[in-house]
Amino acid sequence: IEMTQSPATLSVSPGERVTLSCRASQSVSRYLAWYQQKPGQAPRLLIYGASSRATGVPARFSGSGSGTEFTLTISSLQSEDFAVYYCQQYTYWPHLLTFGPGTKVDIK
Amino acid sequence: EVQLLESGGGLVQPGGSLRLSCAASGFAFESFAMTWLRQTPGKGLEWVAIVNGTGTGTYYADSVRGRFSISRDNSKSTLYLQMNSMRADDSAVYYCAKTPLGIIVAVSGYFDIWGRGTLVTVSA
Numbered sequence: 001i002e003m004t005q006s007p008a009t010l011s012v013s014p015g016e017r018v019t020l021s022c023r024a025s026q027s028v029s030r031y032l033a034w035y036q037q038k039p040g041q042a043p044r045l046l047i048y049g050a051s052s053r054a055t056g057v058p059a060r061f062s063g064s065g066s067g068t069e070f071t072l073t074i075s076s077l078q079s080e081d082f083a084v085y086y087c088q089q090y091t092y093w094p095h096l097l098t099f100g101p102g103t104k105v106d107i108k
Numbered sequence: 109e110v111q112l113l114e115s116g117g118g119l120v121q122p123g124g125s126l127r128l129s130c131a132a133s134g135f136a137f138e139s140f141a142m143t144w145l146r147q148t149p150g151k152g153l154e155w156v157a158i159v160n161g162t163g164t165g166t167y168y169a170d171s172v173r174g175r176f177s178i179s180r181d182n183s184k185s186t187l188y189l190q191m192n193s194m195r196a197d198d199s200a201v202y203y204c205a206k207t208p209l210g211i212i213v214a215v216s217g218y219f220d221i222w223g224r225g226t227l228v229t230v231s232a
Contacts, residue, residue: 033218042222090217094167
């Protein structure tokens with residue numbers, strides 16, 4: 001299953017609403033997670049099951065979608081949110097698990 | 109504080125071996141399946157291997173099956189990755205990560221705690 005993310009890079013101003021897209025080459029149901037990675041750090045789980053926020057994740061992060069189309073929304077971008085965001089499908093786990101190439105959110 | 113700390117990375121020659129360790133703290137290590145992933149600038153994030161909470165069940169990515177071996181010592185709260193017959197394309201930052209369950213099932217195929225990573229370079 002191939003995961004694609006768009007756009008590859010997004011330039012945004014603090015306070016703006018951000019929508020990131022993730023598409024699967026075939027249905028992954030709702031077995032979809034989102035991660036945030038800052039330079040020099042490990043990825044951090046944001047969303048699992050397509051729309052469930054992980055422990056400690058601010059409410060400004062939300063996930064939606066099912067099947068092949070998914071969205072991560074940041075309602076009002078904060079300075080600490082500039083990072084790379086990855087989606088990951090796990091519908092055939094543990095036999096198949098794939099990450100998308102990532103979307104970089106940087107300062108406009 | 110929940111923490112994972114990897115060690116054992118470094119430079120190894122093609123065909124050589126390396127063992128990575130991951131020390132866990134702040135949670136009931138034996139209750140959760142644990143996994144290794146790796147990341148390169150070119151190939152991105154890639155899952156490598158997983159072991160269930162008891163250490164009796166393991167799965168591997170096709171790219172490492174037969175060369176890598178994952179194991180755990182619950183008495184030491186430590187996860188291991190033995191890497192043999194290493195190749196240049198095994199060069200990456202290796203992360204250990206925790207899954208949300210002790211068993212390996214589809215609904216638990218995501219990773220809620222990650223270590224900081226350890227760099228492995230395979231080169232002559």
